[in-house]
Amino acid sequence: MRSRFKRTVEFLAERLLGLSATLSVGITFGILFILWREALPFFAHVSLRDFLFDSQWSPLFSPAHYGIFPLLVGTMVTTLIACTFAVPAGIMVALLLSEYVPDRVRTWLKPTIELLAAVPSVVFGYFALLVVTPFLQKFIPGLQGFNRLSAGLVLGLLILPYMASLAEDAFKSVPKSLREASYALGANRFTTAFGVVVPSSFSGLSSAAILAISRALGETMVVAISAGMLPSLSLNPLEPSATVTAYIVQVSMGDLPHGSIGYQSIFAAGLMLSLVTFSLNFFAHRMKLKRMERANG
Protein backbone atom coordinates (compact mmCIF):
# COMPACT_ATOMS: atom_id res chain seq x y z
CA MET A 1 0.00 0.00 0.00
CA ARG A 2 2.61 2.43 1.10
CA SER A 3 4.91 1.59 -1.74
CA ARG A 4 2.16 2.12 -4.25
CA PHE A 5 1.47 5.54 -2.76
CA LYS A 6 5.15 6.32 -3.04
CA ARG A 7 5.25 5.24 -6.63
CA THR A 8 2.28 7.47 -7.45
CA VAL A 9 4.01 10.41 -5.83
CA GLU A 10 7.15 9.73 -7.83
CA PHE A 11 5.15 9.49 -11.01
CA LEU A 12 3.20 12.69 -10.33
CA ALA A 13 6.36 14.57 -9.41
CA GLU A 14 8.01 13.58 -12.65
CA ARG A 15 5.00 14.70 -14.66
CA LEU A 16 4.78 17.99 -12.81
CA LEU A 17 8.47 18.71 -13.29
CA GLY A 18 8.17 17.76 -16.95
CA LEU A 19 5.31 20.19 -17.30
CA SER A 20 7.48 23.02 -15.97
CA ALA A 21 10.18 22.16 -18.46
CA THR A 22 7.72 22.02 -21.33
CA LEU A 23 6.57 25.50 -20.44
CA SER A 24 9.76 26.96 -21.87
CA VAL A 25 8.97 25.46 -25.27
CA GLY A 26 5.40 26.64 -24.84
CA ILE A 27 6.52 30.22 -24.22
CA THR A 28 8.69 30.28 -27.34
CA PHE A 29 5.88 29.13 -29.57
CA GLY A 30 3.36 31.18 -27.60
CA ILE A 31 5.30 34.36 -28.29
CA LEU A 32 5.44 33.76 -32.03
CA PHE A 33 1.82 32.63 -32.18
CA ILE A 34 0.41 35.59 -30.24
CA LEU A 35 2.46 38.14 -32.18
CA TRP A 36 1.42 36.53 -35.44
CA ARG A 37 -2.25 36.40 -34.50
CA GLU A 38 -2.41 40.00 -33.32
CA ALA A 39 -0.40 41.31 -36.28
CA LEU A 40 -2.45 39.46 -38.86
CA PRO A 41 -5.29 42.03 -39.07
CA PHE A 42 -2.61 44.67 -39.62
CA PHE A 43 -1.41 42.91 -42.75
CA ALA A 44 -4.98 42.64 -43.97
CA HIS A 45 -5.03 46.43 -43.87
CA VAL A 46 -1.49 47.16 -45.07
CA SER A 47 0.16 45.22 -47.85
CA LEU A 48 3.47 43.55 -47.10
CA ARG A 49 5.04 45.61 -49.86
CA ASP A 50 4.05 48.91 -48.23
CA PHE A 51 5.20 47.60 -44.86
CA LEU A 52 8.65 46.73 -46.13
CA PHE A 53 9.26 49.37 -48.79
CA ASP A 54 7.25 52.50 -47.98
CA SER A 55 9.73 55.14 -46.85
CA GLN A 56 7.52 56.67 -44.17
CA TRP A 57 6.19 55.44 -40.85
CA SER A 58 3.29 57.46 -39.47
CA PRO A 59 0.51 55.05 -38.46
CA LEU A 60 -1.07 57.46 -36.03
CA PHE A 61 -1.38 60.46 -38.37
CA SER A 62 -3.24 60.97 -41.57
CA PRO A 63 -2.32 60.28 -44.25
CA ALA A 64 -1.07 57.16 -42.52
CA HIS A 65 2.06 55.49 -43.83
CA TYR A 66 3.16 52.05 -42.73
CA GLY A 67 6.74 51.64 -43.94
CA ILE A 68 8.82 49.99 -41.22
CA PHE A 69 12.05 50.96 -42.94
CA PRO A 70 12.64 54.25 -41.06
CA LEU A 71 12.29 52.39 -37.75
CA LEU A 72 14.74 49.75 -38.94
CA VAL A 73 17.21 52.47 -39.91
CA GLY A 74 17.01 53.92 -36.41
CA THR A 75 17.48 50.49 -34.86
CA MET A 76 20.41 49.70 -37.13
CA VAL A 77 22.25 52.98 -36.57
CA THR A 78 22.04 52.77 -32.76
CA THR A 79 22.96 49.07 -32.81
CA LEU A 80 25.90 49.76 -35.10
CA ILE A 81 27.24 52.49 -32.82
CA ALA A 82 26.79 50.26 -29.78
CA CYS A 83 28.44 47.21 -31.29
CA THR A 84 31.38 49.01 -32.91
CA PHE A 85 32.30 49.91 -29.38
CA ALA A 86 31.08 46.98 -27.33
CA VAL A 87 32.10 43.97 -29.45
CA PRO A 88 35.86 44.71 -29.69
CA ALA A 89 35.91 46.13 -26.17
CA GLY A 90 34.14 43.08 -24.79
CA ILE A 91 36.54 40.73 -26.56
CA MET A 92 39.55 42.62 -25.26
CA VAL A 93 38.32 42.68 -21.70
CA ALA A 94 37.49 38.97 -21.87
CA LEU A 95 40.93 38.17 -23.28
CA LEU A 96 42.57 40.18 -20.55
CA LEU A 97 40.55 38.39 -17.89
CA SER A 98 40.96 34.89 -19.23
CA GLU A 99 44.54 34.95 -20.53
CA TYR A 100 46.44 37.69 -18.78
CA VAL A 101 45.61 38.50 -15.21
CA PRO A 102 46.21 36.04 -12.37
CA ASP A 103 43.17 34.46 -10.73
CA ARG A 104 43.45 36.60 -7.64
CA VAL A 105 43.14 39.82 -9.67
CA ARG A 106 40.41 38.31 -11.79
CA THR A 107 38.09 37.67 -8.87
CA TRP A 108 38.27 41.40 -8.19
CA LEU A 109 38.07 42.70 -11.75
CA LYS A 110 35.23 40.55 -12.97
CA PRO A 111 32.60 41.85 -10.53
CA THR A 112 33.34 45.40 -11.73
CA ILE A 113 32.12 44.45 -15.17
CA GLU A 114 29.23 42.46 -13.76
CA LEU A 115 28.04 45.38 -11.66
CA LEU A 116 27.71 47.39 -14.83
CA ALA A 117 25.15 44.81 -15.87
CA ALA A 118 23.23 45.39 -12.64
CA VAL A 119 22.20 48.91 -13.63
CA PRO A 120 18.63 48.83 -15.00
CA SER A 121 18.29 50.00 -18.59
CA VAL A 122 15.90 52.79 -17.65
CA VAL A 123 18.64 54.29 -15.47
CA PHE A 124 21.02 54.03 -18.42
CA GLY A 125 18.40 55.92 -20.42
CA TYR A 126 18.38 58.66 -17.80
CA PHE A 127 22.18 58.68 -17.98
CA ALA A 128 22.22 58.96 -21.78
CA LEU A 129 19.69 61.79 -21.94
CA LEU A 130 20.70 63.87 -18.94
CA VAL A 131 24.42 63.20 -18.49
CA VAL A 132 26.02 61.89 -21.69
CA THR A 133 24.21 64.13 -24.19
CA PRO A 134 24.93 67.42 -22.33
CA PHE A 135 28.55 66.28 -21.94
CA LEU A 136 28.96 65.43 -25.64
CA GLN A 137 27.26 68.66 -26.68
CA LYS A 138 30.27 70.54 -25.32
CA PHE A 139 32.45 68.89 -27.97
CA ILE A 140 30.04 68.24 -30.83
CA PRO A 141 28.21 71.45 -31.70
CA GLY A 142 25.55 69.95 -33.98
CA LEU A 143 24.38 67.37 -31.43
CA GLN A 144 20.67 67.56 -30.75
CA GLY A 145 19.03 66.99 -27.38
CA PHE A 146 17.68 63.66 -28.56
CA ASN A 147 20.24 61.85 -30.69
CA ARG A 148 21.39 58.43 -31.77
CA LEU A 149 25.01 58.96 -30.78
CA SER A 150 24.56 59.03 -27.00
CA ALA A 151 21.85 56.39 -27.23
CA GLY A 152 24.22 54.14 -29.18
CA LEU A 153 27.20 54.74 -26.89
CA VAL A 154 25.23 54.06 -23.72
CA LEU A 155 23.68 51.02 -25.39
CA GLY A 156 27.26 49.86 -26.00
CA LEU A 157 28.03 50.21 -22.29
CA LEU A 158 24.92 48.23 -21.51
CA ILE A 159 25.87 45.27 -23.69
CA LEU A 160 29.59 45.40 -22.83
CA PRO A 161 29.29 43.10 -19.79
CA TYR A 162 27.14 40.69 -21.76
CA MET A 163 29.62 40.61 -24.65
CA ALA A 164 32.56 40.22 -22.28
CA SER A 165 31.05 37.27 -20.45
CA LEU A 166 30.07 35.51 -23.69
CA ALA A 167 33.56 36.05 -25.13
CA GLU A 168 35.10 34.74 -21.92
CA ASP A 169 33.04 31.56 -22.25
CA ALA A 170 34.37 31.19 -25.79
CA PHE A 171 37.97 31.59 -24.61
CA LYS A 172 37.42 29.16 -21.75
CA SER A 173 36.35 26.45 -24.16
CA VAL A 174 39.73 26.52 -25.92
CA PRO A 175 41.55 23.39 -24.72
CA LYS A 176 44.47 23.93 -22.39
CA SER A 177 46.66 21.66 -24.50
CA LEU A 178 46.63 24.19 -27.34
CA ARG A 179 47.91 26.91 -25.04
CA GLU A 180 50.57 24.63 -23.60
CA ALA A 181 51.72 23.65 -27.08
CA SER A 182 52.09 27.30 -27.94
CA TYR A 183 54.10 28.01 -24.80
CA ALA A 184 56.25 24.94 -25.47
CA LEU A 185 57.18 26.42 -28.84
CA GLY A 186 58.45 29.48 -27.02
CA ALA A 187 55.55 31.81 -27.59
CA ASN A 188 54.80 34.41 -24.94
CA ARG A 189 51.40 35.23 -23.49
CA PHE A 190 50.57 37.80 -26.14
CA THR A 191 51.44 35.54 -29.07
CA THR A 192 49.55 32.68 -27.46
CA ALA A 193 46.49 34.86 -26.86
CA PHE A 194 46.34 36.36 -30.34
CA GLY A 195 47.96 33.58 -32.35
CA VAL A 196 46.25 30.58 -30.75
CA VAL A 197 43.37 31.40 -28.40
CA VAL A 198 41.61 34.04 -30.52
CA PRO A 199 41.77 32.15 -33.85
CA SER A 200 40.67 28.85 -32.31
CA SER A 201 37.71 30.46 -30.58
CA PHE A 202 36.64 32.29 -33.71
CA SER A 203 33.26 30.58 -33.99
CA GLY A 204 32.56 31.15 -30.31
CA LEU A 205 33.41 34.83 -30.67
CA SER A 206 31.18 35.16 -33.72
CA SER A 207 28.25 33.64 -31.90
CA ALA A 208 28.96 35.96 -28.95
CA ALA A 209 28.96 38.96 -31.28
CA ILE A 210 25.68 37.85 -32.86
CA LEU A 211 24.05 37.51 -29.45
CA ALA A 212 25.32 40.95 -28.47
CA ILE A 213 23.92 42.46 -31.66
CA SER A 214 20.60 40.78 -31.03
CA ARG A 215 20.56 42.18 -27.50
CA ALA A 216 21.27 45.68 -28.81
CA LEU A 217 18.51 45.39 -31.42
CA GLY A 218 15.94 44.57 -28.78
CA GLU A 219 17.04 47.02 -26.09
CA THR A 220 14.26 49.46 -25.46
CA MET A 221 14.48 51.99 -22.69
CA VAL A 222 17.81 53.62 -23.56
CA VAL A 223 16.74 54.44 -27.09
CA ALA A 224 13.16 55.26 -26.13
CA ILE A 225 14.37 57.85 -23.62
CA SER A 226 17.39 59.36 -25.29
CA ALA A 227 17.08 58.89 -29.07
CA GLY A 228 13.80 60.75 -29.42
CA MET A 229 10.82 59.18 -31.13
CA LEU A 230 11.06 60.59 -34.62
CA PRO A 231 11.10 58.06 -37.45
CA SER A 232 13.75 59.17 -39.91
CA LEU A 233 15.63 57.74 -42.86
CA SER A 234 18.73 59.81 -42.18
CA LEU A 235 21.92 58.03 -41.17
CA ASN A 236 23.28 61.00 -39.23
CA PRO A 237 24.11 59.89 -35.68
CA LEU A 238 23.69 63.43 -34.36
CA GLU A 239 19.98 63.49 -35.18
CA PRO A 240 17.06 61.97 -33.31
CA SER A 241 15.38 58.84 -34.55
CA ALA A 242 12.86 56.20 -33.57
CA THR A 243 13.68 52.54 -33.29
CA VAL A 244 11.32 49.59 -33.57
CA THR A 245 11.33 49.19 -29.79
CA ALA A 246 10.91 52.91 -29.09
CA TYR A 247 7.86 52.98 -31.34
CA ILE A 248 6.27 50.16 -29.36
CA VAL A 249 6.84 52.09 -26.14
CA GLN A 250 5.51 55.29 -27.65
CA VAL A 251 2.26 53.64 -28.69
CA SER A 252 1.91 51.73 -25.43
CA MET A 253 2.05 54.93 -23.42
CA GLY A 254 -0.96 56.30 -25.19
CA ASP A 255 -4.17 54.46 -24.40
CA LEU A 256 -4.88 52.67 -27.66
CA PRO A 257 -8.06 50.63 -27.87
CA HIS A 258 -7.75 46.90 -28.47
CA GLY A 259 -8.12 46.18 -32.19
CA SER A 260 -7.24 49.64 -33.50
CA ILE A 261 -4.68 49.93 -36.28
CA GLY A 262 -2.19 51.49 -33.84
CA TYR A 263 -2.58 48.50 -31.54
CA GLN A 264 -2.06 46.12 -34.44
CA SER A 265 0.94 48.05 -35.70
CA ILE A 266 2.97 47.46 -32.54
CA PHE A 267 2.44 43.74 -33.00
CA ALA A 268 3.60 43.98 -36.61
CA ALA A 269 6.70 45.86 -35.43
CA GLY A 270 7.20 43.35 -32.62
CA LEU A 271 6.82 40.42 -34.99
CA MET A 272 9.48 41.91 -37.25
CA LEU A 273 11.82 42.43 -34.30
CA SER A 274 11.28 38.99 -32.86
CA LEU A 275 11.79 37.27 -36.21
CA VAL A 276 15.14 39.03 -36.56
CA THR A 277 16.30 38.34 -33.01
CA PHE A 278 14.97 34.75 -33.01
CA SER A 279 16.88 33.92 -36.17
CA LEU A 280 20.05 35.61 -34.89
CA ASN A 281 19.80 33.73 -31.59
CA PHE A 282 19.06 30.48 -33.32
CA PHE A 283 22.04 30.94 -35.61
CA ALA A 284 24.33 31.78 -32.69
CA HIS A 285 23.05 28.82 -30.70
CA ARG A 286 23.65 26.49 -33.62
CA MET A 287 27.22 27.70 -33.92
CA LYS A 288 27.74 27.09 -30.23
CA LEU A 289 26.31 23.56 -30.41
CA LYS A 290 28.48 22.74 -33.38
CA ARG A 291 31.52 24.00 -31.54
CA MET A 292 30.66 21.86 -28.53
CA GLU A 293 30.22 18.81 -30.72
CA ARG A 294 33.61 19.39 -32.26
CA ALA A 295 35.23 19.96 -28.88
CA ASN A 296 33.79 16.68 -27.60
CA GLY A 297 35.28 14.92 -30.58
Place this chain on the structure above:
Amino acid sequence: MKALISPQQRRAKIYARIFVTASFAILGLSFLVLILLFADLLTKGLPRLSMAFLTSFPSRFADQAGILSAWVGSLCIVILCLLFAIPVGIGAAVYLEEYMNKSWYANQIEISLGNLAGVPSIIYGLMALGFFVYQLGLGHSVLTAGLTLSLLVLPIVIVSARESLRSVPDNLKEAAYALGASKLQMIRHHQLPYAQSGIFTGVILSLSRALGETAPLLTIGALTFIAFLPQTPIQPDFPFVNFNWLMDPFTVLPIQLFNWTSRPQAEFHQNAAAASLILVTLTVLLNLTAIILRNRSRRKYQW
Protein backbone atom coordinates in the same frame (compact mmCIF):
# COMPACT_ATOMS: atom_id res chain seq x y z
CA MET B 1 71.19 39.94 -23.82
CA LYS B 2 69.45 42.58 -25.87
CA ALA B 3 70.74 41.20 -29.14
CA LEU B 4 68.92 37.94 -28.47
CA ILE B 5 65.54 39.59 -28.93
CA SER B 6 64.56 39.63 -32.57
CA PRO B 7 62.75 42.65 -34.08
CA GLN B 8 59.67 40.47 -34.34
CA GLN B 9 59.70 39.73 -30.65
CA ARG B 10 60.23 43.37 -29.87
CA ARG B 11 57.22 44.28 -31.95
CA ALA B 12 55.15 41.60 -30.23
CA LYS B 13 56.16 43.10 -26.91
CA ILE B 14 54.99 46.55 -27.97
CA TYR B 15 51.70 45.16 -29.23
CA ALA B 16 51.27 43.29 -25.98
CA ARG B 17 51.77 46.45 -24.01
CA ILE B 18 49.28 48.31 -26.19
CA PHE B 19 46.75 45.54 -25.77
CA VAL B 20 47.04 45.36 -22.01
CA THR B 21 46.90 49.14 -21.64
CA ALA B 22 43.86 49.41 -23.88
CA SER B 23 42.00 46.62 -22.10
CA PHE B 24 42.67 48.12 -18.71
CA ALA B 25 41.57 51.46 -20.12
CA ILE B 26 38.23 49.93 -21.13
CA LEU B 27 37.82 48.38 -17.70
CA GLY B 28 38.73 51.67 -16.11
CA LEU B 29 36.34 53.54 -18.34
CA SER B 30 33.41 51.32 -17.48
CA PHE B 31 34.21 51.66 -13.81
CA LEU B 32 34.50 55.41 -14.25
CA VAL B 33 31.10 55.52 -15.92
CA LEU B 34 29.58 53.64 -13.02
CA ILE B 35 31.13 56.13 -10.60
CA LEU B 36 30.06 59.11 -12.70
CA LEU B 37 26.53 57.79 -12.80
CA PHE B 38 26.48 57.36 -9.04
CA ALA B 39 27.99 60.81 -8.52
CA ASP B 40 25.36 62.39 -10.74
CA LEU B 41 22.53 60.54 -8.98
CA LEU B 42 23.92 61.45 -5.58
CA THR B 43 24.37 65.16 -6.28
CA LYS B 44 20.97 65.56 -7.92
CA GLY B 45 18.96 62.96 -6.09
CA LEU B 46 20.21 62.87 -2.53
CA PRO B 47 18.73 66.27 -1.56
CA ARG B 48 15.32 65.00 -2.69
CA LEU B 49 15.46 61.83 -0.63
CA SER B 50 13.34 62.09 2.46
CA MET B 51 10.60 60.28 4.29
CA ALA B 52 8.09 62.46 2.45
CA PHE B 53 9.49 61.30 -0.91
CA LEU B 54 8.87 57.70 0.08
CA THR B 55 5.39 58.32 1.45
CA SER B 56 3.88 60.67 -1.14
CA PHE B 57 1.99 59.92 -4.29
CA PRO B 58 3.17 61.39 -7.61
CA SER B 59 2.08 64.94 -8.18
CA ARG B 60 2.26 67.56 -10.86
CA PHE B 61 4.31 69.66 -8.48
CA ALA B 62 7.80 68.23 -8.53
CA ASP B 63 8.61 69.10 -4.93
CA GLN B 64 5.53 67.33 -3.58
CA ALA B 65 5.82 64.23 -5.73
CA GLY B 66 6.91 60.94 -4.22
CA ILE B 67 7.25 57.28 -5.03
CA LEU B 68 4.76 55.64 -2.67
CA SER B 69 2.59 54.02 -5.33
CA ALA B 70 5.72 53.11 -7.32
CA TRP B 71 7.54 51.19 -4.61
CA VAL B 72 4.41 49.48 -3.34
CA GLY B 73 3.66 48.42 -6.92
CA SER B 74 7.21 47.19 -7.45
CA LEU B 75 7.06 45.19 -4.23
CA CYS B 76 3.75 43.49 -5.08
CA ILE B 77 4.82 42.66 -8.62
CA VAL B 78 8.25 41.35 -7.72
CA ILE B 79 6.78 39.10 -5.02
CA LEU B 80 4.22 37.71 -7.47
CA CYS B 81 6.90 37.26 -10.11
CA LEU B 82 9.11 35.20 -7.82
CA LEU B 83 6.12 33.24 -6.54
CA PHE B 84 5.53 31.97 -10.08
CA ALA B 85 9.07 31.83 -11.39
CA ILE B 86 10.85 30.03 -8.53
CA PRO B 87 8.82 26.80 -8.39
CA VAL B 88 8.43 26.51 -12.14
CA GLY B 89 12.06 27.41 -12.81
CA ILE B 90 13.50 24.99 -10.28
CA GLY B 91 11.07 22.30 -11.39
CA ALA B 92 12.12 22.71 -15.00
CA ALA B 93 15.78 22.65 -14.04
CA VAL B 94 15.38 19.47 -11.99
CA TYR B 95 13.50 17.79 -14.81
CA LEU B 96 16.06 18.80 -17.41
CA GLU B 97 19.02 17.70 -15.31
CA GLU B 98 17.70 14.59 -13.58
CA TYR B 99 14.88 13.09 -15.59
CA MET B 100 15.27 13.90 -19.21
CA ASN B 101 17.38 11.73 -21.45
CA LYS B 102 18.83 12.90 -24.71
CA SER B 103 16.09 12.92 -27.27
CA TRP B 104 14.63 15.04 -30.01
CA TYR B 105 12.35 16.62 -27.45
CA ALA B 106 15.25 17.38 -25.12
CA ASN B 107 16.92 19.16 -27.98
CA GLN B 108 13.84 21.29 -28.61
CA ILE B 109 13.70 22.36 -24.98
CA GLU B 110 17.41 23.13 -25.09
CA ILE B 111 17.04 25.28 -28.20
CA SER B 112 14.02 27.18 -26.98
CA LEU B 113 15.68 27.86 -23.63
CA GLY B 114 18.68 29.30 -25.41
CA ASN B 115 16.32 31.34 -27.52
CA LEU B 116 14.20 32.61 -24.64
CA ALA B 117 17.18 34.03 -22.81
CA GLY B 118 17.81 36.24 -25.84
CA VAL B 119 14.25 37.39 -26.54
CA PRO B 120 14.04 41.18 -26.09
CA SER B 121 12.09 42.01 -22.96
CA ILE B 122 9.63 44.18 -24.85
CA ILE B 123 8.56 41.13 -26.86
CA TYR B 124 7.50 39.46 -23.61
CA GLY B 125 5.47 42.59 -22.97
CA LEU B 126 3.71 42.34 -26.33
CA MET B 127 3.01 38.66 -25.81
CA ALA B 128 1.57 39.43 -22.39
CA LEU B 129 -0.55 42.21 -23.86
CA GLY B 130 -2.06 39.84 -26.38
CA PHE B 131 -2.37 36.85 -24.04
CA PHE B 132 -2.78 37.87 -20.39
CA VAL B 133 -4.46 41.24 -20.91
CA TYR B 134 -6.89 40.47 -23.71
CA GLN B 135 -7.06 36.69 -24.21
CA LEU B 136 -7.36 35.79 -20.52
CA GLY B 137 -8.97 39.11 -19.68
CA LEU B 138 -6.69 39.84 -16.75
CA GLY B 139 -6.54 43.51 -17.70
CA HIS B 140 -3.78 45.99 -16.97
CA SER B 141 -3.36 44.55 -13.50
CA VAL B 142 -0.78 43.69 -10.87
CA LEU B 143 -1.36 40.00 -11.66
CA THR B 144 -0.61 40.48 -15.38
CA ALA B 145 2.58 42.33 -14.50
CA GLY B 146 3.72 39.61 -12.10
CA LEU B 147 3.06 36.87 -14.64
CA THR B 148 4.84 38.79 -17.41
CA LEU B 149 7.95 39.33 -15.32
CA SER B 150 7.95 35.72 -14.19
CA LEU B 151 8.11 34.55 -17.81
CA LEU B 152 10.92 37.02 -18.34
CA VAL B 153 13.10 35.81 -15.46
CA LEU B 154 12.29 32.13 -15.93
CA PRO B 155 15.34 31.45 -18.16
CA ILE B 156 17.62 33.06 -15.54
CA VAL B 157 16.25 30.82 -12.77
CA ILE B 158 16.37 27.69 -14.94
CA VAL B 159 19.91 28.25 -16.23
CA SER B 160 21.42 29.01 -12.82
CA ALA B 161 19.56 26.15 -11.13
CA ARG B 162 20.71 23.73 -13.82
CA GLU B 163 24.30 24.82 -13.49
CA SER B 164 24.32 24.31 -9.75
CA LEU B 165 22.51 20.96 -9.99
CA ARG B 166 25.05 19.82 -12.52
CA SER B 167 27.96 20.74 -10.28
CA VAL B 168 26.83 18.32 -7.56
CA PRO B 169 29.10 15.29 -8.01
CA ASP B 170 27.63 12.01 -9.17
CA ASN B 171 29.00 9.96 -6.29
CA LEU B 172 26.66 11.72 -3.84
CA LYS B 173 23.79 10.72 -6.05
CA GLU B 174 25.00 7.14 -6.26
CA ALA B 175 25.52 6.97 -2.50
CA ALA B 176 21.89 7.99 -2.00
CA TYR B 177 20.68 5.36 -4.44
CA ALA B 178 22.88 2.75 -2.79
CA LEU B 179 21.11 3.43 0.51
CA GLY B 180 17.77 2.76 -1.16
CA ALA B 181 16.57 6.29 -1.82
CA SER B 182 14.07 6.80 -4.60
CA LYS B 183 14.78 9.36 -7.29
CA LEU B 184 12.53 11.95 -5.71
CA GLN B 185 14.13 11.39 -2.29
CA MET B 186 17.58 11.65 -3.79
CA ILE B 187 16.66 14.98 -5.39
CA ARG B 188 14.95 16.34 -2.30
CA HIS B 189 17.54 15.32 0.25
CA HIS B 190 20.76 15.51 -1.74
CA GLN B 191 20.69 17.34 -5.06
CA LEU B 192 18.61 20.33 -3.99
CA PRO B 193 20.32 21.02 -0.63
CA TYR B 194 23.75 20.98 -2.24
CA ALA B 195 22.61 23.12 -5.14
CA GLN B 196 20.82 25.51 -2.78
CA SER B 197 23.23 28.41 -2.81
CA GLY B 198 23.58 28.33 -6.59
CA ILE B 199 19.82 28.36 -7.01
CA PHE B 200 19.54 31.18 -4.50
CA THR B 201 22.09 33.19 -6.51
CA GLY B 202 19.92 32.81 -9.59
CA VAL B 203 16.85 33.90 -7.65
CA ILE B 204 18.61 37.04 -6.44
CA LEU B 205 19.72 37.87 -9.98
CA SER B 206 16.19 37.47 -11.29
CA LEU B 207 14.86 39.61 -8.45
CA SER B 208 17.26 42.36 -9.50
CA ARG B 209 16.26 41.95 -13.13
CA ALA B 210 12.56 42.06 -12.32
CA LEU B 211 12.99 45.20 -10.21
CA GLY B 212 14.64 47.13 -13.04
CA GLU B 213 12.52 45.94 -15.95
CA THR B 214 10.50 48.69 -17.58
CA ALA B 215 9.62 48.08 -21.21
CA PRO B 216 7.39 44.99 -20.87
CA LEU B 217 5.40 46.67 -18.10
CA LEU B 218 4.86 49.73 -20.26
CA THR B 219 3.46 47.60 -23.06
CA ILE B 220 1.00 45.80 -20.81
CA GLY B 221 -0.36 49.17 -19.76
CA ALA B 222 1.25 50.27 -16.53
CA LEU B 223 0.00 53.68 -15.57
CA THR B 224 2.53 56.45 -15.30
CA PHE B 225 0.46 58.51 -12.91
CA ILE B 226 -1.32 56.72 -10.14
CA ALA B 227 -2.38 58.30 -6.87
CA PHE B 228 -3.72 55.35 -4.94
CA LEU B 229 -2.45 52.03 -3.62
CA PRO B 230 -3.65 48.53 -4.43
CA GLN B 231 -6.36 47.39 -1.99
CA THR B 232 -5.04 45.88 1.20
CA PRO B 233 -5.17 42.09 1.26
CA ILE B 234 -6.39 42.05 4.88
CA GLN B 235 -9.98 42.88 5.79
CA PRO B 236 -11.78 43.01 9.15
CA ASP B 237 -14.55 40.51 8.36
CA PHE B 238 -14.54 36.90 7.19
CA PRO B 239 -12.46 35.48 5.41
CA PHE B 240 -10.06 38.23 6.52
CA VAL B 241 -8.00 38.14 3.33
CA ASN B 242 -8.93 39.15 -0.18
CA PHE B 243 -7.15 39.09 -3.48
CA ASN B 244 -8.72 42.15 -5.05
CA TRP B 245 -5.31 43.81 -5.14
CA LEU B 246 -4.26 41.39 -7.85
CA MET B 247 -6.63 43.08 -10.27
CA ASP B 248 -5.72 46.66 -9.41
CA PRO B 249 -3.88 48.94 -11.81
CA PHE B 250 -0.25 49.55 -11.00
CA THR B 251 2.88 51.52 -11.53
CA VAL B 252 6.43 50.55 -10.64
CA LEU B 253 9.60 52.38 -9.68
CA PRO B 254 11.30 52.22 -13.12
CA ILE B 255 8.18 53.50 -14.85
CA GLN B 256 7.81 56.36 -12.40
CA LEU B 257 11.39 57.36 -13.06
CA PHE B 258 10.95 57.00 -16.82
CA ASN B 259 8.01 59.36 -16.57
CA TRP B 260 10.00 61.92 -14.62
CA THR B 261 13.00 61.63 -16.94
CA SER B 262 10.83 62.30 -19.99
CA ARG B 263 9.49 65.56 -18.62
CA PRO B 264 11.24 68.75 -19.73
CA GLN B 265 11.42 70.41 -16.29
CA ALA B 266 14.69 70.08 -14.38
CA GLU B 267 12.87 69.69 -11.04
CA PHE B 268 11.37 66.44 -12.25
CA HIS B 269 14.82 65.30 -13.33
CA GLN B 270 15.86 65.64 -9.69
CA ASN B 271 13.01 63.36 -8.73
CA ALA B 272 14.14 60.96 -11.43
CA ALA B 273 17.65 61.03 -9.98
CA ALA B 274 16.36 60.30 -6.50
CA ALA B 275 14.23 57.39 -7.73
CA SER B 276 17.15 56.10 -9.82
CA LEU B 277 19.40 56.29 -6.81
CA ILE B 278 17.06 54.02 -4.86
CA LEU B 279 16.62 51.63 -7.77
CA VAL B 280 20.31 51.37 -8.67
CA THR B 281 21.32 50.94 -5.04
CA LEU B 282 18.87 48.06 -4.74
CA THR B 283 19.88 46.28 -7.94
CA VAL B 284 23.61 46.78 -7.41
CA LEU B 285 23.36 45.49 -3.83
CA LEU B 286 21.38 42.47 -5.01
CA ASN B 287 23.92 41.67 -7.71
CA LEU B 288 26.77 42.18 -5.29
CA THR B 289 25.13 39.71 -2.91
CA ALA B 290 24.79 37.23 -5.76
CA ILE B 291 28.46 37.60 -6.69
CA ILE B 292 29.64 37.19 -3.09
CA LEU B 293 27.37 34.16 -2.59
CA ARG B 294 28.70 32.58 -5.74
CA ASN B 295 32.32 33.09 -4.79
CA ARG B 296 31.70 31.79 -1.30
CA SER B 297 29.89 28.66 -2.44
CA ARG B 298 32.77 27.97 -4.80
CA ARG B 299 35.11 28.05 -1.85
CA LYS B 300 32.78 26.09 0.43
CA TYR B 301 32.43 23.02 -1.74
CA GLN B 302 35.60 21.91 -3.40
CA TRP B 303 34.53 18.76 -5.16
